[in-house]
Amino acid sequence: MEPAIEVRDLVVERGRRRVLHSLSCSIPRGSVTGLLGPSGSGKTTLMRAIVGVQVVKSGTVTVLGMLAGSAPLRGMIGYLTQAPSVYADLTVRENARYFASLYKDVTSADADAAVADVGLADAAGQLVGDLSGGQRARASLACALVARPTVLILDEPTVGQDPVLRDDLWRRFRAMAAQGTTVLVSSHVMDEASRCDRLLLIREGRLIADDAPDAILAGTGTADLEAAFLHLIRAEQVVS
């Protein structure tokens, strides 16, 4: 089957700095793919290129067979930015319902369900500006889930969430993937990596691994992903 997302030789420059160096990868449909790497490694830039809001220097990104950012894709893709991007002067419910109204055939009931899905049913009537950082991030997540997108791009969705909620969110991502949604999740916490079907390890704008978690462990002969990451970085340094 054709992959959900196909990135080919992607080069992105911001200012004079090259952020992504001819990066290529493909992300299978109906899977949860983890995008891991330290802060500043290019995770957000790659995600922005996939949702079509990043100026790219060269290379191509296709999503569901269409060029990233093309108009028909915008109804099928959900994007959670790293910093919560919701209206602080609206309530959680009003935010979710507003984002729901931008899509065809998505109702306020869907919006309320998305709010409940991220565990904010009790805070639905509160202004987002009055919420804690973790709650605000979840309000933002609800707005990304509201239209039940085919492709879901989540930039650090679990940062600052309590462990029970984090577990709950991950179960939800897995359930969505089981129903055919393609989920790309970035994180800089390695302990979440084992919950992904596939991992993309990125460092300084280059992909250093693209495989299933078990295969990465087996390939590097390490016991945990943190060690595997270190192993891969050292191996790369030896080569260069």
Added chain:
Amino acid sequence: MNLRILGATTARILRQLRHDRRTVALLVVVPVLLLALIYYMFEDVPGIFDHIGLVMLGVFPFTIMFLITSIAMLRERTTGTLERLLTTPMGKLDLLFAYGLAFGVAAAVQASIASSVAYWLLGLDTRGGVGLVILIAIANAVLGVALGLLCSAFSRTEFQAVQFMPIVVVPQILLCGLFVPRGQMAGWLEAISNVLPMTYAVEALQEVGTRASATGTLWRDLAIIIGCVIVTLTLAAATLRRRTA
């Protein structure tokens, strides 16, 4: 453009405004207070309030909506909601027109209250009707919104956005014919005045002040203001990039 998205976005902007009670109070109260101030300044000079007060009914909505819009749009940019909106099916014009509509509605409320106070409490006297004054005030407010949307593209912080006010608004107030009749200005000043849209709003208001019914000049002036709104919104759409560095 998509009517569903346009309507939803207009409602969202008005809802945000409704949650911000202080801003609503300022929108309504500030023009009224300033009108009262002008009234008492010229209490002993007959006829002056009919001139300046009338012009101010067009100047206030322009200035206030310009300021509010440039900050609101800047917030959309800095909080990431703009980037998110641009990944949804929303078109750029949906967003820009929604701002124009929402703040146009707010301006209608503001202009109605300010005009009511001016006419019935402060005794403003014009030969033409109050309805025309409100219409011109709304057109001028929407012009302020359009310019605010455009200028917010050139500022990165709220500090910078506020700096556009003296650049965009003050020259228009100085050269609109309020302080010096346009005919008495130096030629080059009048030429500048000719290309500033506020000039036409003020001229239209002065028509209402001196003529009992709407004149051709008034409708021409309104058409010019609306033309400026459309040009400005088109430019604003051009500065709104889906892809950014």
